[in-house]
Amino acid sequence: MPPASAPAALAAASWLAWAVRGRSASIFGRSRWRGPRTRPAIALTYDDGPSESTPAILDILARHRIPATFFQCGANVDRLPAVARQVAAAGHEIGNHSYSHPLLCFRSREFIYDELRRAQESIVTHTGAVPAWFRAPFGVRWFGLDAVQRRGGLTGVMWTVIGYDWSRTADAVVDRVARRVSNGAIICLHDGRELRANPDIAPTVEAVRRLVPMLLDRGYTFETVSRLLCPTT
């Protein structure tokens, strides 16, 4: 067989890159990335928790009486089970963000299954919540994930707006999110930093403190991911 032409190889490579990382791609597993555009409802989501600073986020959400969805890492739940429980007890939804936050590309189906299963077990054990949604670490999906998600009763969720709150100032996060939010948006922020103990999430906390009242003023209501994506249930 003749070698693939350079443009064809490039096209294949960029297709693969989109399938792995694209927020709207479902090639490697059923995945959602926004809610309906017909209602002024949005979902705040937090990845990489729980962390020592998660309660600071919970305080802000409680003050405004709004729900959110926390995609927790099993290893962080095992490290801080009381914080994980506090999130569930406050009425927030809990999703699965893998056990140890690995890149799932170039991994076997067994590895991927083990990561999702261990996280699910840890979350169920410590919070009593049974996650229905999975957010892939780094947003990276891979071969085998679809079957693993189905086996675990999980559906993938990406995001409509990502805050880059792990690397930017609160000002930059607020500006970015405020400009990109629209009906049905799923906003991705972080109440932890992968598996780091005692991470500094001050920019995230400050951004949330300013974004929530701003978005309420604009007429948005906040919903959990389940409520946003399955409004009839």
Ligand SMILES: [Zn+2]
């Ligand atoms: Zn993450």
